[in-house]
Amino acid sequence: MNTRFDNVPNRRAIVDRRALAEEIAAIATDDPALLRRDAIGKLKDALDAGRAEIARRLADRPSRGLEAANAQAFLIDQLLRLLYDLATQRLYPLSNPTASERLTLMAVGGYGRGEMAPFSDVDIAFLTPWKQPPWAEQVIETLLYSLWDMGLKVGHSSRSLDDMVRQAKGDVTIRTALLEGRHVCGDVPLYEEAIGRFKAEVTHGTERQFIADKLAEREARHVKMGDTRYVVEPNVKEGKGGLRDLHALFWIGKYVYDVDRAAQLVDVGLFTPAEYKLFHRADNFLWAVRCHLHLAAGRAEDRLTFDMQREIAERMRYSDRPGKAAVERFMQYYFLQVKTVGALTGTFLTHIDEQFAARGRRFGLPQLRRRPRKLNGFVLERGRLALPSDDFFVEDPVRLIEIFHLADLHELEIHPQALRAATRDAKLVDDVRTDPRANALFLDVLTSPRDPELVLRWMNETGVFGRFVPDFGRVVAQMQFDMYHHYTVDEHTIRAIGLLARIERGDLAAEHPLATAIMPQIVSRRVLYVAVLLHDIAKGRGGDHSILGAAVAQKLCPRFGLTRAETETVSWLVRYHLLMSATAFKRDLSDFKTILDFTATIQSPERLRLLLVLTIVDIRAVGPGTWNGWKRQLLGDLFEAAEEVLRLGHKQRGREERIAAKQEALAEAMGWNEAQMSAYVRRFPEAYWIAEPDDVLAHNARFVASVGDAQLAIDAQVYAERGATLVTVYAADHPGIFYRIAGAIHVAGGNIIDARIHTTRDGMALDNFLVQDPVGRPFDDEGQLTRLRTAIEDALANRGKLVERLKAKPLPRMRADAFRIEPNVLVDNRASNRFTVVEINARDRPALLNQLAHALFQSKVTIHSAHVATYGERAVDTFYLTDLTGDKIASGPRLKTLERRLLDAAAGKPLDEAA
Known part of the structure; x- marks a missing residue:
């Protein structure tokens, strides 16, 4: 008796094969088509009822996954047997079958193992002794069409025994599917012969x-x-x-x-x-x-x-x-x-x-160089670190840390039996958490110049890491429910440590030239590694993880053996580990007060260097695609501006030098003489030269020179560094120009990821937008670009009602819809000496920037710069504003009205004023 489905209770409530067989037998017709139609109807009803019963059981006992998977396979088994009986006994009966007129039906793959999800494919294999006779062809065709008519997805094969053996030898996928082959119905001796030949001719001797x-x-x-x-x-x-x-x-x-x-x-x-x-x-x-x-x-x-x-x-x-x-x-x-x-x-x-394993050759498991040494009582077994006895960790629990230290120091693999013992004995490490020797060994692993990521990963897999550092144990396997973070907190942290080690070794010099250059200047090397370990340690505790993490650092660092000064620096880095990215991506770096406020918190060049590297590895370890050349440029600009302030005692000379250097580089790139350059420089405010990188300055200059006295010109080109298209609009400045351009870009199907707004001293707007398509690729198809230019021209010429076109364009369902983000507006009159700074946090969606800019237009304010940042599903848009006379917006009622309009726009309330 088949015991495959013994764990499924009350199987008859799922499907009663005997009762169904009697119902099918009672179908009184000699017409094969009618018989098949009526039988399929009954089987389809049984399939639906069986699925509903399995779903009901899973709803009642939601953690019984294997029972549900087995029940699905059981249901399909019973229906297949009934179908097979129908085909072989009533539709195509054989009164005197020949030796070749034999057929067996096997379940293969996951279905063969007896495990299926509700909508899994039904994977089956038909076997005949030799070449397929017409009778078998009719039966197989009937079964397949019947299964399809019942709405099932079927993966199937029809082979002779010789074909089965030959194809299984040549294709590992077929071999794997047949490996789990299970008899469902049909000729049993044929099935047994197939399994015997499969074992003797296919699997035997091919295990390696x-x-x-x-x-x-x-x-x-x-x-x-x-x-x-x-x-x-x-x-x-x-x-x-x-x-x-x-x-x-x-x-x-x-x-x-x-x-x-x-x-x-x-x-x-x-x-x-x-x-x-x-x-x-x-x-x-x-x-x-x-x-x-x-x-x-x-x-x-x-x-x-x-x-x-x-x-x-x-x-x-x-x-x-x-x-x-x-x-x-x-x-x-x-x-x-x-x-x-x-x-x-x-x-x-x-x-x-x-x-x-053959000598010295194994199946692609991680291999490291092996150097046999005398290893503090541990033994080397085939070049891997092993235990001399099963109670080796019990004798001295510090060895639970030491084994990973030795593996790192000598670049050795750890024997699986030793890892198994470490997993089993991990709780013993509780007793040596405060042991100075254990902490010194751990710190050596963490700050290893070799490959700390690999060894820390082993330590995490065994559970030793989370027991030795319980605060880390709390974030093991902890996800962050957002679209920005791609990994769990422990995985993100270990990846960040690995990136830090690679930057220090110089492996990532091409991607991170600044970080690679300043690493040798960092005095507090182990402070940096410990800060990377602890920067997200307090996630999931219901408060600001930066503040809570700083407190954890104060407690843990002395245990690790750090000095009071080192502990203070680690705690500070954890507390402010988001400061540099927030300043670079959300604030106007051409506003000098931004730099002064930033440096007032930083206070020392060493902390600035530490924070830059920590920020880079934190962003890089978030997931693929989160780091790019644009972020590198912004962080580099902030670092250089802050370093200049810290080095020169808060003088602005460094800013003037950087502007002069950019203008000199532009003159050289354009081939302009002094008079041409001076005329061009006079047109632009100082902030323009700080805000834009050299390549964009050169592109803008070529574009402005090429269009002459035109009152409207639009250019678009792929900006590979950013994975986006740089759209530059040169037009006569007027109120509302920004929101009109933003709306037009959305109407054309584009998504703005960054915007920089500049006004020349002779009344022209020069606005740079970085634009992607809805799935995050450059907006570069010629048809797209033509639509984009037309949409912007129409919007600025006020041809057609922009608001109506925006309303008519349906918003696609975004993955961000899975998240609840309460819109928030922060108004700050202290962040800049000249501007009112407004930061809006909202769920990211198409046309968000346009709606915010329209709200600002309705509020009769002037936008001087906009900074667009997205963190997965969360958008953070920052605007630098003045009133129409160029002053800060100081009035209380006016600020309240501005805040309300922006909140409405952030929440997606429809625009109610024609454009």
């Missing part, structure tokens, strides 16, 4: 190659999915640490040891009972998430997107806790499970590796 192929396939899949298990919108099936990784372990175990169930991996020594328990828990949880995902989406969906995360958290009955939303608690548990899968995978594969 299969393992190598599976590891290579796994690596390729991980790279495609982001190469980390901590992406914040993970793929439950294909992502790193997901179901496919668990399946790969089972496939390898089955291929090598011919096990039928994952539990048997314990019997063959690949898992301990405790490790199998972890395997089963992760498997069950991931299947629950996947089944809920399919049901919530109403289709096959394996990506846990932001909008789905809330839904699945609710379905799985997670609730809010102080300081942590239900969705964050759910995702933290998700990441803890995929972390477990990662640890199990490493141990499992290295065990297999040990058994199948």
